[in-house]
Amino acid sequence: MSIGSFYKTSASSGMITIQPSSADIQALTDFAKVVPKAAAAAQRRAINKTLGWLRTHIARAVGKQQGVAMWAVRQRLRSFPVKGNTGRGKLWFGINPLEAARTGRARQTQSGVSVGRRRYQGAFYKRVYGGNADIWIRTASKHFSASDYPASDVSSGGGPSSGWIAENGDRFPLAKAMVQLDDVRPLFEEWTRRADQRLLEILKQELNFELQKFLRGNARG
Incomplete structure (x- = not known):
């Protein structure tokens, strides 16, 4: 029967023996079954x-x-x-590109829209389609540049859901601000x-x- 680890000392040295006790061996055996x-x-x-x-x-x-x-x-x-x-x-x-308006808290300013560290001069924050507001800019705006709106959804004519928005009785093609990932x-x-x-x-x-x-x-x- 194993009593587990033990040690012996003599006048000039000491010896430690490491071994499992009988109970430990049984526990390991039982554990192996449920491993x-x-x-x-x-x-x-x-x-x-x-x-x-x-x-x-x-x-x-x-x-x-x-x-x-x-x-x-x-x-x-x-x-x-x-x-x-x-x-x-x-x-x-x-x-896929993420709507800029979803990247943080969008704020409308006199010069445009800011969200996080991004600034969209000449843009506006408004709900155009769906239930959420987005950051838009008229493509005819002097501030619009395709390079500043990567992966943007640029609207075109053709119907009520084509990306156009009626403002002051006129229609203006718009681009939505997007962020590439x-x-x-x-x-x-x-x-x-x-x-x-x-x-x-x-x-x-x-x-x-x-x-x-x-x-x-x-x-x-």
């Missing part, structure tokens, strides 16, 4: 926690890089937690690598949690 289930639970929690961590940090990084409010970026991020025995979770990020593509490689490292850290914690939970239950038994 597959415990490991799967640990893996599921680790992946889902990493998804939450990744969503927060990507939103922060993209917001800082693009000058977009973090809450606006989070609306473009969608988590798909682990389900069943798939062993994988996913984080979707929409990188193509520059965030390099972040995917960086944050995928960081997420892989983070997953390993959390997985170790979760496996340890499963082990400690089992040992506490075994001690009570």
Whole structure:
């Protein structure tokens, strides 16, 4: 019968012997039987926690890089937690152009519209289509420049939903202010690598949690 680790000393030295006790051996044997289930639970929690961590940090990084409010970026991020025995979770990020009005709090000024660090001279903030107001500028305005409105939806004639707006009885073609997100593509490689490292850290914690939970239950038994 094993009594566990022990030590012996003599006049000139000391010796420590490390070995599991009979109870520890039995506990490890019992734990080995539930390892597959415990490991799967640990893996599921680790992946889902990493998804939450990744969503927060990507939103922060993209917001800082693009000058977009973090809450606006989070609306473009969608988590798909682990389900069943798939062993994988996913984080979707929409990188289509984002309406400038959704990047922060838009403010109408005498000279135009400001939102975050962006300024749109000669523009106006108004609900034209749908339920939300957007930042628009008349394409005939002296302040309009296509280079200042990348990925903008420039309206054209042809009907009530063609992008035209009636003002003072006349019709004016408009361009909607948009923000491109193509520059965030390099972040995917960086944050995928960081997420892989983070997953390993959390997985170790979760496996340890499963082990400690089992040992506490075994001690009570």
